[in-house]
Structures are given as C-alpha cells and as structure tokens.
Amino acid sequence: MASGxxxxxxxxxxxxxxxxxxxxxxxxxxxxxxxxxxxDDTEFNKKLKAKETAAGxxxxxxxxxxxxxxxxxxxxCIKGHALTVVARDFARIFLQNAINLGLAMVICPTxxxxxxxxxxxxxxxxxxxxxxxxxxxxxxxxxxQAIIDAGGLIPYTRxxxxxxxxxx
Amino acid sequence: xxxxxxxxxxxxxSGKTAVKVGDVVEPRVDLxxxxxxxxxVLNQFQEIFQDTGREARVWDADRIAIIFDHxxxxxxxxxxxxxxxxxxxxxxxxxxxxHDIRGDVGGICHQILPENGYVRPGAVVVGTDSHTTxxxxxxxxxxxIGATEMASVWTLGNILNVEVPxxxxxxxxxxxxxxxxxxxxxxxxxxxxxxxxxxxxxxxxHGEAIRGMxxxxxxxxxxxxxxxxxxxxxxxxxxxTLRYLREVxxxxxxxxxPASDPDAGYERVVDLDAAKLEPQxxxxxxxxxxxxxxxxxxKKVHQIVVGxxxxxxxxxxxxxxxxxxxxxxxEGTRMLVFPASWRIYSDAMxxxxxxxxxxxGAVVCNPGCGPCLGIHQGALGDNETALATTNRNFKGxxxxxxxxxxxxxxxxxAASAITGVISDPREVK
Numbered sequence: 365m366a367s368g369x370x371x372x373x374x375x376x377x378x379x380x381x382x383x384x385x386x387x388x389x390x391x392x393x394x395x396x397x398x399x400x401x402x403x404d405d406t407e408f409n410k411k412l413k414a415k416e417t418a419a420g421x422x423x424x425x426x427x428x429x430x431x432x433x434x435x436x437x438x439x440x441c442i443k444g445h446a447l448t449v450v451a452r453d454f455a456r457i458f459l460q461n462a463i464n465l466g467l468a469m470v471i472c473p474t475x476x477x478x479x480x481x482x483x484x485x486x487x488x489x490x491x492x493x494x495x496x497x498x499x500x501x502x503x504x505x506x507x508x509q510a511i512i513d514a515g516g517l518i519p520y521t522r523x524x525x526x527x528x529x530x531x532x
Numbered sequence: 533x534x535x536x537x538x539x540x541x542x543x544x545x546s547g548k549t550a551v552k553v554g555d556v557v558e559p560r561v562d563l564x565x566x567x568x569x570x571x572x573v574l575n576q577f578q579e580i581f582q583d584t585g586r587e588a589r590v591w592d593a594d595r596i597a598i599i600f601d602h603x604x605x606x607x608x609x610x611x612x613x614x615x616x617x618x619x620x621x622x623x624x625x626x627x628x629x630x631h632d633i634r635g636d637v638g639g640i641c642h643q644i645l646p647e648n649g650y651v652r653p654g655a656v657v658v659g660t661d662s663h664t665t666x667x668x669x670x671x672x673x674x675x676x677i678g679a680t681e682m683a684s685v686w687t688l689g690n691i692l693n694v695e696v697p698x699x700x701x702x703x704x705x706x707x708x709x710x711x712x713x714x715x716x717x718x719x720x721x722x723x724x725x726x727x728x729x730x731x732x733x734x735x736x737x738h739g740e741a742i743r744g745m746x747x748x749x750x751x752x753x754x755x756x757x758x759x760x761x762x763x764x765x766x767x768x769x770x771x772x773t774l775r776y777l778r779e780v781x782x783x784x785x786x787x788x789x790p791a792s793d794p795d796a797g798y799e800r801v802v803d804l805d806a807a808k809l810e811p812q813x814x815x816x817x818x819x820x821x822x823x824x825x826x827x828x829x830x831k832k833v834h835q836i837v838v839g840x841x842x843x844x845x846x847x848x849x850x851x852x853x854x855x856x857x858x859x860x861x862x863e864g865t866r867m868l869v870f871p872a873s874w875r876i877y878s879d880a881m882x883x884x885x886x887x888x889x890x891x892x893g894a895v896v897c898n899p900g901c902g903p904c905l906g907i908h909q910g911a912l913g914d915n916e917t918a919l920a921t922t923n924r925n926f927k928g929x930x931x932x933x934x935x936x937x938x939x940x941x942x943x944x945x946a947a948s949a950i951t952g953v954i955s956d957p958r959e960v961k
Contacts, residue, residue: 379926386905392572404933428728436678461678507556521684
C-alpha cells in the first residue's frame with residue numbers, strides 16, 4: 365500500500381482560502397491550479413513548485429479540513445502534486461469535490477504525526493513508522509462508492525448519460 | 533415519526549413518499565446556479581461528453597442560472613476571457629436566467645436569485661458557491677456544490693448520491709433589542725455550534741423572532757449557516773415569504789408553503805432568546821471565534837466594508853446611512869459599500885442612502901462580491917485590520933495573509949466608521 369513522508373502538518377478548520385487563496389480563482393483548469401497550492405505558505409509552496417515533495421507524500425490535517433468556499437481548485441491543486449491528505453475529518457463540500465476528482469485522501473479521526481514522519485496506509489489503518497503507532501481509517505461514505513469505483517464523477521456521469529440514452 | 537421540511541422536499545424531488553435521515557437519494561434539481569466559475573463547470577461538462585459521440589447539451593436551459601458577480605467588471609484579461617467563454621456557452625445553450633455585468637439586472641448571485649423569483653419554497657437549489665445556503669430563507673433546500681458536481685447536474689438534471697441530512701432545530705423567541713440584527717443572531721449561533729458543529733446537517737429556524745423577521749434578515753441567517761458547516765439552512769415558508777415573492781420578486785403563479793410535521797425528528801434543538809442578544813463580532817481567523825462587541829471595542833480599523841451576499845441589502849444600507857448621515861468616516865479609515873444588486877443600488881440611490889454614505893466619505897462601489905474574497909477590489913495592506921459585514925474572516929480572505937478581518941452587522945460597521953475603531957452602535961450619540 366501507499367507510503368510516504370509527511371510534508372505538511374496543519375491544524376483544524378483549514379479553509380479553502382488557505383489551500384487555494386481566492387485571488388487565484390480566475391485560474392480554473394486542473395493543469396494550472398497546482399502552482400498556487402498553499403500560496404500564502406510561501407515556504408511550502410516553494411517546495412511544491414520545486415518538486416521537492418515526492419508523489420505519494422502526505423498532508424496531515426486536523427478536523428474540518430477544506431471548510432469554507434466550494435472552490436474545486438482547492439482539490440485540483442493538491443491532486444496536481446500527487447499528495448495524499450490524511451485528515452481527522454473533512455468539510456462536506458471539500459470531501460465531495462475530492463471524491464469527484466479522485467484526490468487521494470483518508471479520514472483518520474485519531475491521526476498523530478509530525479512533518480518528516482513516514483506514514484503507510486495498510487489494512488484499514490494509517491501506520492506512523494516514526495512512532496510505531498497505528499490509527500484506524502474511517503471508510504469514505506458508502507453513498508459515494510459508485511463514484512469512487514468509476515474513477516471520479518466525470519466518468520460516472522458519462523456512464524449514466526449513456527445508460528439513460530440507451531434506455532430511451 | 534413525521535418528516536422535517538428538508539426530508540419532505542427531498543422525498544418529493546426524488547419521487548418517494550418518505551425519506552429517512554441517512555437515506556441516499558438523487559433528487560431532481562429545480563435550479564442550478566453558477567457564477568464566474570461556470571468557466572470551470574463548462575470545462576468539466578464538455579469533458580463528460582467527450583468521446584460519447586453526442587453533442588454537449590444541458591438537460592434544461594431554463595433551470596440553469598448564471599450570474600457574474602465575483603469579478604465585475606473584469607479585473608484582468610484572464611477573467612474577461614473566462615466571462616466571454618461563458619457568455620458564448622450561454623448563448624449556444626439558450627440559458628435565459630443570465631445576469632451579465634449590467635446596471636439594471638446585475639448583482640450578487642444570492643441576491644439576484646431571490647429578487648427575480650427564481651427560488652420557490654420546496655425547491656431543490658444547488659449552486660457552485662458555498663453560500664447557496666442563502667436560499668433556504670425562502671423555504672428551498674439549497675446547498676453548495678463543486679464545479680464537477682454541477683457539470684453532472686447540467687448533464688443529468690439531478691444530483692447524485694445525496695444523503696438526507698439530519699436537522700438541528702433553532703428556536704428563536706423574543707424581540708431583537710435596538711441595534712441588534714439577524715447578523716448578530718447568526719454570528720452568536722455559529723459561535724455556539726462551532727465551525728463544524730452542523731457538518732452534514734440542516735439548520736431549521738423557528739420561533740417568534742424568525743416569524744417577525746423580514747426575508748432580508750432570513751437571507752442573512754441562512755447565508756451563514758454554512759459557516760457552522762451546515763449543508764443547508766432553512767426557514768419554513770410563511771406569510772412573509774409569500775409577501776416577498778409577490779411584492780418583491782413579482783411571482784404570480786401559485787406558491788406552496790411546505791412545513792415540517794409536528795412530530796418530525798430533530799438531532800438537536802437550540803433555544804435562543806433574541807431579547808438577550810447584543811452586537812457580536814467574529815474575530816480572526818475563524819468565523820466561530822465570536823465575541824460580544826465589548827470584548828474587542830476600541831480596536832483600530834483601517835477598512836470597513838458594508839456589502840456582500842450576507843449584508844448588502846436595502847435594510848443594511850438604510851441602517852448604515854442612518855448612522856452616518858451628517859457624520860464623517862474617520863481619517864485613517866476607509867469605508868467601502870457594495871450594494872448586493874443594481875436593483876438595491878437604484879433603490880438606495882432613490883431613497884438618498886447612497887448620497888448620505890458618499891457625503892460621509894464612504895466609497896460606494898458597483899454591486900458584486902467586492903473585497904469579500906480578496907479577488908477584486910478593496911484588498912488589504914500588510915498587517916491592516918478590516919471590519920466587514922461579509923461572511924468569512926479566514927486568514928488571507930481579503931487578499932492579504934498578514935491582515936485581519938472582523939465580521940459584524942452593518943450597524944456596527946457604520947458606528948465604527950465614525951470613530952475608526954470597533955464601536956458599539958448603541959453608543960452613537
């Protein structure tokens with residue numbers, strides 16, 4: 365299963381304004397949004413742009429990650445850097461957007477980790493190799509499983525569209 | 533057990549006689565709203581149709597509304613080009629509920645929808661904007677979604693995999709004291725519930741203070757329910773709703789007034805007394821960091837903002853104008869006013885509110901989201917402090933991560949404009 369280093373640790377109630385500041389919202393395409401990920405955290409943003417964060421690295425967050433604005437750029441900018449988000453829980457719209465776009469993420473209500481720790485996702489838990497502790501994962505909402513299985517909302521909607529057209 | 537109004541709306545929109553909390557439904561959508569981010573929606577929409585051999589057509593052009601408000605008039609060629617692309621799409625698809633950058637029909641999406649009668653009680657409304665919760669003020673089930681979700685709605689006409697939310701019932705009795713407003717009530721409630729206290733839930737408002745409240749105030753309440761994490765806020769529709777729809781929105785066709793069953797189940801009940809409220813302030817950098825005004829009175833303020841989808845309506849401008857009439861905005865403080873729509877702008881001009889504000893030294897800008905989310909006008913300088921009637925105070929929200937944003941009612945904003953420090957409207961002589 366996936367493993368990687370924690371490259372960013374943040375607290376509770378991290379808003380989409382922090383993940384993707386509003387002043388970059390005129391940029392919409394998933395191919396262009398990653399450059400502005402966490403733009404106001406200049407040090408981390410610089411690391412991301414210099415590709416110093418390996419694909420599969422982790423952001424570890426507290427509760428209500430992604431609260432605030434519905435802007436989808438907050439998801440696509442993280443996905444563009446191939447990061448996995450482990451949060452104690454997510455805000456509703458962010459979680460839905462993340463499922464729709466296929467962002468790698470894990471709901472882990474008790475996660476404890478620091479920047480630099482090596483994490484591994486294995487057997488329904490996040491294992492922190494630095495502390496040796498395991499933290500159970502809460503499965504993503506069952507109602508969304510069909511979207512996840514289809515590889516995101518675009519392919520899922522395309523399939524439903526074709527099924528409906530065929531049934532006409 | 534009976535159903536809440538939200539359960540009833542979702543049951544009907546999903547073709548079911550009843551739904552329970554946690555049921556997964558796929559309701560048909562009555563209105564699908566986007567603003568400038570329609571540029572991203574249409575990108576995702578076209579991707580859905582890619583390689584299907586079918587022309588990309590929206591399911592029902594009459595159920596789609598697009599309003600330019602976030603960056604009007606365009607601040608950059610990039611925005612202008614996005615707006616152009618959306619206009620071309622609108623023309624091609626035959627979307628008529630389109631509000632372009634115009635001084636007659638333009639404005640902020642969450643004001644344009646109600647004042648044009650696009651939102652009806654019992655409707656399912658989705659918008660690519662988190663403050664779509666606003667429209668619960670008219671008895672609709674209205675919630676924010678992302679751009680890809682909207683592309684799916686444009687394609688299919690229903691929204692997939694919606695879990696029926698549980699409901700927090702908020703009863704507000706008593707009468708508001710002078711200088712205390714619905715904004716103070718919702719800030720107080722968010723402080724009580726916390727920023728995640730209503731995650732995945734609906735907030736349903738009841739009580740004599742709500743029944744006696746204008747639709748404008750109800751729009752303020754429902755607008756900010758998302759700041760407690762709520763999926764939706766809702767005021768069961770009543771005579772005031774009907775009055776607003778007939779007199780303000782010009783709705784002529786029959787209107788239904790759905791209600792919760794007396795034995796509906798609630799996950800939590802919160803009882804509040806409006807009479808005990810005082811002016812509230814949400815302090816940096818989270819909306820649930822709410823304190824009574826007294827706790828931060830005297831704090832120096834560099835920029836005051838009255839406006840936004842939360843508090844840019846006629847009554848907000850009236851309150852600000854009444855306080856500032858014949859007075860002056862303090863030196864060293866700038867005051868920006870953004871009416872929520874051009875209709876409001878025009879009414880406020882006719883009623884003299886705008887000249888009272890301008891004479892006092894306020895800058896009246898064109899309707900739009902303005903500085904609320906830091907992407908257009910009115911950005912803050914390094915380490916500056918803003919006091920705003922807007923809805924969010926997250927770090928960086930008004931365009932500068934070193935600045936601080938405090939949130940309040942328009943009365944507090946106007947009283948503070950006179951002094952240049954956070955001030956109590958009850959103490960304006």
